[in-house]
Amino acid sequence: MRKYIIFQTEPSAEGWRDRRLQHTQALTRILAEHWDSSDKPLPEPGYRPLEFVRLEECRDRQAPLASTHYRPGDWEVVRVETYPADCPGGAFDFIAICHCQYAPIQAPLKPMPDRKTTSDSYGENVEANAFSKIKKENIVKSRTHAKNSLNH
Structure with missing residues (x-):
């Protein structure tokens, strides 16, 4: 409510x-x-x-x-x-x-x-919510950082 x-x-x-x-x-x-x-x-x-x-x-x-x-x-x-x-x-x-x-x-x-930030903080539709987007962005940033570290 x-x-x-x-x-x-x-x-x-x-x-x-x-x-x-x-x-x-x-x-x-x-x-x-x-x-x-x-x-x-x-x-x-x-x-x-x-x-x-x-x-x-x-x-x-x-x-x-x-x-x-x-x-x-x-x-x-x-x-x-x-x-x-x-x-x-x-x-x-x-x-x-x-x-x-x-x-x-x-x-x-x-x-x-x-x-604490959880998926509950952003509503029921986890795939479309901001929490999911933040997690995905952080994963991409981590992978990019790791890839750049390996190349140098």
């Missing part, structure tokens, strides 16, 4: 002057957006969206801008509204608005798990 989940605050909630859209700097109530195609249930009251941080001393050289740690956030879901998508074949089956209130907690940072 394809879900578009929006976490938002009330207009005058804590820090409202600091929440701005990146490209326009307009004020926003949106804390986070999730696109979820899993069978997991929707967040319920009490759920806290995760906060992600990057500690410079822990960063990965292959992904220097990636988050290194996460923790449950200071915003807590208090109410969830759902709206079915009425567009057949659209991008989502339904949209959920999770209304949040500011309720700070002292949660420890946890290291991000190792990143």
